[in-house]
Amino acid sequence: MTRKAKNILFIMFDQLRYDYLSCTGHPSLNTPHLDALAGKGVRFSHCYVQSPICGASRMSFYTGRYVHSHGAAWNNFPLKVGEVTLGDHLRERGMDSWLIGKTHMSVDQAGMDRLGISRDGVIGARVAECGFDVFLRDDGLWGEGPQGFYDKRRSPYNEYLKGQGYEAENPWQQNANAGVDEDGGVASGWFLRHADKPANIKEEDSETPWLTGQAIEFIKTQDANSAGPWMCHLSYIKPHWPYIVPAPYHDMYTAENVLPVVRSDGELQNPHPVYEQFMQNEIGQTFSKPGVREKVIPAYMGLIKQADDQMGRLFNWLDENGHMEDTMIVVTSDHGDYLGDHWMGEKDLFHDPSVRVPLIIYDPSQEADTTRGTVCSALVESIDLAATFVDLAGGDVPDHIIEGRSLLPFLHGQNPEAWREYVVSEYDYSATPEAAALGLDPKQARLFMLADKDWKFIFADGGFRPLLFDLKNDPKELNDLGADLGHAEVINMFMKRLSEWARRPSQRTTVSNDTLLKKRDGSAADVGIFIGVYDERELPYDVIEKTIRRR
Template sequence: MSRKAKNILFVMFDQLRFDYLSCAGHPTLETPHLDALAAKGVRFSHCYVQSPICGASRMSFYTGRYVHSHGSAWNNFPLKVGEVTLGDHLRARGMDSWLIGKTHMSVDQEGLDRLGISRDGIIGARVAECGFDVFLRDDGLWGEGPAGFYDKKRSPYNEYLKGQGYEAENPWQHNANAGVDEDGNVASGWFMRHADKAANIREEDSETPWLTSQAMEFIKAQDASGSGPWMCHLSYIKPHWPYIVPAPYHDMYGANHVLPVVRSESELEDTHPVYEQFMQNEIGQTFSMPGVREKVIPAYMGLIKQADDQMGRLFRWLEETGHMDDTMIVVTSDHGDYLGDHWLGEKDLFHDPSVRVPLIVYDPSEQADATRGTVCDALVESIDLAATFVDLAGGDVPDHVLEGYSLLPFLHGQTPDTWREFAVSEYDYSATPEAAALDLDPKQARLFMLADNEWKFVFADGGFRPLLFDLKNDPDELNDLGADPDYAEVVEMFLGRLSEWARRPSQRTTVSSEFLEGKRTGSSSSVGIFIGVYDERDLPPEVIEKTITYK
């Protein structure tokens, strides 16, 4: 039987570092199922997200456009009505687009109201859900405090847990993401000292197995209905904090499995003001405390191990149902996690632990046989996936809208005609305490990263100097050269690149280059418009006939 990718399974983990897979070189964490997928596909070793924060990064994945273009620049910034999404592109090519899990999408309700679009209709529902049809949406943060829930929407996961017999009012918070202390009290996973405890939940009921089961139910439903090709975005909630995982994963790893921290005392000297503010926030300070990494990272590794086991479960089922022969499988993440590297926690800035993500692409098609098990070190951006999916679905990639490049040539052993010289990521931190501490106008609290194979450059708006790292000689990015006059030419080169990138026609999305080139050769005289003509006798009679005669 010939093998051809008809469907797409687009798997995203939340906050998974690029280097926390054994196929990516992690020496103590075992991820055999993702390793096996990489052995059957291509692992892209230098994939950068377009923003190191959940919401903005995901909106770039889902639109195929830079943050600078779509404007949803931070968590819960609405994606404006009118942005063409992956679902729009795929449906136009005969492929359905479905969501299972998280998007971090915030709807542009003002835009819907202005246009008179109701969320009750199919168009409004898709606009409100980032272009997806929803099999199940759960953003996975059901924290609850004195002011109520963090996420005001209904929690499908909490409803599932209550149906499984969990009695807490908020079992996400008190079971799935909490343990039990020595006195029988709730030991919340919000507090990292509890990271070594087992979550108070049956492993099979925890978030990652639950979403895996939902994906299998979705595919069963598609098979039963006999519907056409589909793209399923299976978007996991973990290994994002809270850092706590159920047994048996809670004690699979210990302090002896934690890699040495990547940071230097020199980073604390003459520190860039923006970088310094993020070092000083609570999570940066906590991860800099003795013993915290040794407590937290084993739980993070356990969450990844559980995720890998669930990938094994899913991949075996896809084999049994024949879908490994007709489904492209993509595994990636929306950003990484510092875990104490560079004196930081969480994400936000542009060192590799934050902005670089894993990317594995398996194409069952026979054209991809020559590249199986290879590693591609091309500069890849997360927006390339939208272009890849559109390319796979058929038809030309609309490059006046989609700003990435299709990865199919790499998968099929070909050299793309053109490829980027540098990757770009952006961060608008205007809504953060760090911007307030720096007394920045919201329009100035922006960072832009440009990275090539030799350098990583960060432009800091607001009158700050840039950051610069020599990736060849300082791959751990410990020595900031941005203020060193010996590297002024490199800084100038990147400023020129940033200027060139910022001038691209990113908002010209309603007309293609082909349309514009066609306009050049068209003549207004053919439709009775004559600009700059002095004498009608200089024109062919058939052109002016309707202009100078009447009946």
């Protein structure tokens, strides 16, 4: 039987570091199911996201475009009406595009109102949901405080938990992401001292198993309806904070399994002003306290272990139902997590723990047999997935819209011509306290990272010097050379690259390069336009006939 990928299962974890899988080298975190998928496919070792913040990164995944192009540069910045999404591209090629889980998409309601687009129709619903048809959307942040909920929409997960008998008004907050303290009260996972407690929920009812079950139900529905090819974006909420996990995963790992922190006192000596502000924020200060990493990281590892076990459940079900033969499976993350490295917590900046992500692609097609179990070290960007999916669905990738490049050649044992020399990531921190502390106008609070295999360069707008890391001699990125005059030549090279990248025609999305090339071959005279001609007798009669002939 000829094996060919017909469907795409696009799995994204939230805040999963590239080096927290056993197949990527973690010495004590055992992830056999993701390792097995890598053994059947290709693991890309140098994949970088286009922004180290949830919303901006995801909008690049879903459009195949740099943040500089789509403009949704931070969490809850709306993706403007008119951006062509992955779902739009795939449906043109006969493949449905579905969502299960998180997108962090904010709708451009003003743009929809201006154009008279209602969410009640199919088109409006897709515009409001980043191009996806929604099987289930749950962004997984149902925090609630004095001013109400962080997320104002309905919570499908809370509805599910209430249906399972959980009596709390907000069981996401009081059960799934909280333990029980010594007095029987709520030990909220928001507070890191509770990270070693088991979440007050049955393991099978927690977020990761729930979403896995939803994915299985979705595929069953597609099979029952004899649906055509589909792309399903299965977008998990974990291992994103709150860092708390149900039993038995809460104590599978201990402080002994926590890797040594990657940071140095030298990073605190005369640091770059932007870096200094992020080191000094609350999460950075907290992760720098003694004992915090030893509390939090075992829970983070437990969340990943639970996720891997759910991958085993999902992959076994796919295998039993024949879908491992017709479904491309992609596993990645929207960004990483500092976990105390470089005196930082969370994400935000461009050290590898934040901006570099795991990427595993399994293609069941026979063309991929020669690359199974291999590791590709090419410089890959998250926007390459949109190009890959469009390439798989059929037809040329519209490279005037999608700025990534298809990874199918790598999967099929081919070397793409003239692959990229560097990767780009961006961060607009204009809405943050750090920008306020630096006294920056919102237009100045922007960072641009360019990295190749040897160097990582960060341009900081607002009149600051750049940052520079020598990746060959300083792979842990501990020594910032941006102020070293001896590296002016390297900095100038990257400034030229940044200028080259910024000049690309990224907003010219309505006219393809092929169309422009064909226009060169045409002549205005063919449609009766003669510019600069002195004497009509210089032209063939059949060209000027309709212009000079009296009717």
